[in-house]
Amino acid sequence: MSKTQNAPGGVRSKTVVDYLNDENVRAILYQIIAIGLVILAGWYLVSNTLENLERQNISTGYSFLDLEASFEISESMIDYTAQSNYASALMVGLLNTVKVSLLGIILCTLIGTIFGIARLSSNWIVRKLATVYVETFRNIPVLLQLFFWYALIPNAFPHPRDAIEPLPGVLLTSRGIYLPVPVADNAYTLMGIAAIIAFIAIFFINRWARKRQDATGQPFPMAMVGIGIFVGLVFIAYLAGGAPTEMDIPALKGFNIRGGYNISPEFMAVLIGLTVYTSTYVAEVVRSGIQAVPNGQWEAADSLGIKRSVALRKVILPQSMRVAIPPLTNQYLNLTKNSSLAVAVGYPDLVSVSNTTMNQTGQAIEAISIFMSIYLGLSLLTSLFMNWFNKKMALVER
Structure with a gap:
């Protein structure tokens, strides 16, 4: 003691x-x-x-997930009917949420980067147009933007009977865009496997190319080699699978378009609204990241005779990413969480399906806990990936 x-x-x-x-x-x-x-x-x-809940004779638990859902869902990435159970319905909503979130993150990154660079352009017109874009869409609530695009898109295209066909098999109507798609075949499964193998091969070749460049100073044409490997393996798998050519082409049947793949107005409204809104914040993040790079980096590139476009791509942007990644993570998380507003325009996302499930079963607490847990999981996965990428991009002291 x-x-x-x-x-x-x-x-x-x-x-x-x-x-x-x-x-x-x-x-x-x-x-x-x-x-x-x-x-x-x-x-x-x-x-x-x-x-x-016991006093009101309301049962608790998640056993309702095995019950028949008894409602249709307009868009689904998996096989689903009204006879499917609630677990399948929630899976449809989850996949729809992931689809719009993932595509939105990719598109807002590309568009935001372009406008972020444009805001620093020496061309007065380009710089001012980028500023107008950013300041306009950044200051309009995202929910109002969803309503705007949802009202605009159906009215921008004609009735299915008067569908516009800009390309063979592609139809533009007030009920969405219809695209021709290949008929299911084993060859496409082989192509998918070949694509995965190609990505793995490209990953290891890229690692080898970096080590080679660090040791010898000689660059390796990774872009052309990567494209060649991917296209070559996928094409070989296509030929090995019998080179199928049958297509499911959309056509007017009765009062609606049948066949093909439909991109609905609800999906387009959500995707465009989230992408445009988030891209304005991404643009500001990119702009601030570029401005954080010392001017001496530009001067050093100029003194070596490097073109401004090459210097931006090879010298400035890689350094600016070290500053931009943390705030970019916040914007990706915001986009994923803002996707829950899709219910306002009728897109069958996780919240929409959960609301229907909750209304039919009366399991409010369980339904809410499910989609809250899923959104938490999506946010944590995004944060983990971006934190890993941030560490990968960080400078390593020798």
Whole structure:
């Protein structure tokens, strides 16, 4: 037992007061009390909720996921019918959310980068047009933009009976864009496998090319080699699968278009609205990242005779990414979470399907907990990937 000096001739044991006067002990004690209060509050909320639900004869649990959904979903990336269960319905909503979020992240990055660079252009017209774009769409609430695009898109195209055909098999109508698609065949499965193999091969070749350049200073034409590997392997798989050519071409049948793949007005409204809104913030992130790079980097590139476009791509942008990645992560997370507003224009995302499930089953708490957990998971996965990418781009001190 620890002792404390009491008098020249003796020692005594530490008392409770002595421990409470110790800052480290008090810090631990406060944390224990805080955790206990949180657990107590959680226990009270859960027990009170379960008691109220039991009083109202409302069953709890997630067993309803195995029940028949009994409602249709207009857009689905997997096989789904009204006879499918609620778990399948929620999966459809999740995939629709992931689809619009992933495409939105890719498009807003490309568009935002272009406008971010344009805002620093020496051309007055280009610079001002980029500024107008950013300041206009950044200051309009994203929900209003979704309503705007949803009202505009159906009215921009004619009725299916008067569909516009800009390309063979492509139809533009008020009910969406219809595209011809290949009829299902085993050859396309082989092509998918070949594409995965090509990506793996490109990854390892790229690693080898970087080590080679670091050792010898000689660049390797990775872009052309990568394209050649991907196209070559996929084409070989296509030929090995019998080179199928049958296409499912959309055509007017009755009062609607049948066949092909439909890009609905709801999906286009959500994708365009989220992309345009988020791209304005991405543009500002890119602009600030470029401005954070010292002007000496531009001067060094000029002194070596490097073109401004090459210097921007090879020298400035890679350095600016180290500044831009953290705020870009926030914008990607915002886009993913803003996709929940898709329910306002009728796009069957996770929130829309969960709302229908909740209304039909009465399992409000369970349904809400499911899509809250899914959005949390999507956000954490995005953060983990961007944190990994940020560490990969960081300068390593020697």
